[in-house]
Amino acid sequence: MADAAAWRRVAESVRAKIEAGDYADNPQRRLPTVENIAADHGVSKQTAHTAIQALATAGLLHVVRRQGAYVRERPRDRAVVRDRTVYRDGIGYFFDKNAQDWRAVRKPTHRIEPAPDHVADLLGVPRGENVLIRDRDMGPADSDQALQVAISYISLPVVAEIPVVGGSDTGPGGIYDRIEEHYAAPLEWHETVSARPANVAEQDRLAVAPTAAVLVVTREARMLREDGTYLVVEVNETSMPADQFAVSYAIRRDPSAAWPRTNEAADDPPPTS
Incomplete structure (x- = not known):
């Protein structure tokens, strides 16, 4: 079973690289293999795998069986x-x-x-x-x-x-x-x-x-x-x-909210909470 502190550390490291755009130039924004991530962070493959799955669950990655993990496009990339x-x-x-x-x-x-x-x-x-x-x-x-x-x-x-x-x-x-x-x-x-x-x-x-x-x-x-x-x-x-x-939509004024305000509307006391 993967050590919780270890996989969270790996997940945060990979997340930071995703946010920095480190994988943007990879083909289809693909992450390194689980083996490479494990070696880079000095952890077991199981720990690296758990970290990747956590990022996928959080919506940052899309994991394709037998192919690997890919960075999902984020809102700032495509709005x-x-x-x-x-x-x-x-x-x-x-x-x-x-x-x-x-x-x-x-x-x-x-x-x-x-x-x-x-x-x-x-x-x-x-x-x-x-x-x-x-x-x-x-x-x-x-x-x-x-x-x-x-x-x-x-x-x-x-x-x-x-x-x-x-x-x-x-x-x-x-x-x-x-x-x-x-x-x-x-x-x-x-x-x-x-x-x-x-x-x-x-x-x-x-x-x-x-x-x-x-x-x-x-x-x-x-x-x-x-x-x-x-x-x-x-x-x-x-x-x-x-x-x-x-x-996204425009907010229109109802006739009751017309401007300029009528004298009656201007003289109305403010609502109390």
Whole structure:
């Protein structure tokens, strides 16, 4: 069993080198082997291994079986800030301006199966009912590592109305353009941002530690009906490593907070604690 004081000393030494960027020039930011780390620090391989596993659990390293440990990119190396604006380019709508050039890093899949209960509720379909699920791993165009897992859920009645959204090739602009063309009306979107521990699939697909948290953006794509109610045509859940993403937005003034302040507002006594 590795000595606690020894492996912590090794872990702090390796952490300091990571923070100093000592491994940045290594191929794929790979750490030296466990044997080399043990020799450099005068400890056993077991102690060095325990130190590496602790850094992986802390989210600093990604360990690949039979290949070694790699330094994960940190927020200061790659910061992607989501805002509350939808954009459009020659490909179609997109929601992360700093990730405009991102593409699927693996072949997207689509399948028919029940949606998670909370997604079924948003879609307005019975829990346990099958829906169309479109699944993509997204990342920079020059990388094969996913930084976002994007999963879309579409009710089967909508697929029956617009069959192209269930196919592999949805054409220029993707499903959103097909939906707007079909209904001859613009989509509206509503997002909810939350955080939770990464599930097993996300740990593998995003290369994050079992203890890592993910930021989850749940986006409803909605059509306004003539009666003033909304039809939710798609729910998209995008999960991403919480330590590498942020949400940014402008704070607007409610009419009650207008400036210049009215005399009445200016004369109001300050609130008491």
